[in-house]
Amino acid sequence: MPAEGMLRRRIVRACLVLAAVLCAVYAAVIVTSMMVIEDRLLNDRLDEAADQLITNHLQGFRGEVPGDPRVYEGAAIPPQWRDLPVGMHEVDEGKRVLHVLVRERAGRRFAVVDDESDFEELEALVWSAVAAAFVLCMGLAVVLGRMTATRVIQPVVALADAVREGRLADDAPALGAADEVGVLARALAAHQQQMQRFLAREQLFTGDVSHELRTPLTVILGAAEVLQARLADRPDLLPAVERIRRTAVETADRVAALLLLSRAPEALDAPSVELLPLVQREMERCRPLLQGKPVQLQLQVEHEERVAGRPELIAIALGNLIRNACQFTEQGRVQVTLERGRILVSDSGPGVPEAIRSQVFERFVRADTSVPGTGLGLAIVQRVCAHLGWSITLSASDVGGCCFEIGLAP
Structure with missing residues (x-):
């Protein structure tokens, strides 16, 4: 769901909750008022007039005014009230709602009855009005x-569009606003500029380093080939020369x-590459690392995959994993397995301690300090995989x- 829709729903939900709370408060006030009115206007009035009504009854006075309370005595009291x-x-008698006040005077029992059906109808109308309200x-x-949500989120949506389209620096209204959106826009603009x-700087540095290193590397490679010839x-010196060349x-x-x-991944071309030759080449490059060790370097091919990506990047990821396995394994085997949708590089080495397993792909983290290295190999592998859209676990x-699994992009 878009963030805009989520924010709009939250604002609408907040308004609904506020309205419900206010309605509940007003309903509680109305209920309390109706109860007070009923007690003061009906019950208290009937209680205060009961003595006079009973006295009038005993004196034989019968009020005939409609709506006046009636007095029943002894056996005259209807059976349901006795x-x-x-x-x-x-x-509640269905069609009528009566207030019945039972009194005793000088051993005689009286029932003062007041018909409050009109008030109950009025109360029902009030409840209907409350429900409708x-x-x-x-x-x-x-x-x-x-x-309100539309008015509130419109500046935020405009700011998000400006950030997404890369025109925040030119969006003068948002940058000049004095409200919170303006503060956010200026902070984002400053961060974007940084x-x-x-x-x-990184691109310039990378380009400069690449340019400056290529010349001496070419010289070293040429000198190594001359020495090799x-x-x-x-023959006792050839392995050292080969190590220099490699x-x-x-x-x-x-x-x-x-x-x-x-460079950004979308800025690079991604030719279709067959993985098997790359894996075989990297394994041959790493094979000299196993000289003198009782370690077998094995390749198991269950499915020959073709992937989209630059071979240089794929080779650097595979080479780092195979090289690490060869360096850290003193006996047993190092195996590379090609399966459908993934590459496995496993070894019989000491493994990675549990304490640093979650940090093994971070820069400068090393599982074994006794083996030469900088702790950058796995960090580079993870960066390459992210660049290619792959995963590594x-x-x-x-x-x-250890067993490193590279999940290939579909």
């Missing part, structure tokens, strides 16, 4: 709430990948080490 205790009673108030609350400056008769190539690849990461391997 068992009523002394005091005031309200009796409640419905009307709730309807007005909905209408006024929607009107972010733009930061991104510009001249030292053909010195490191230069890997560093050049990292520089290229970082340069790609500095860590779980325990079935052979005791």
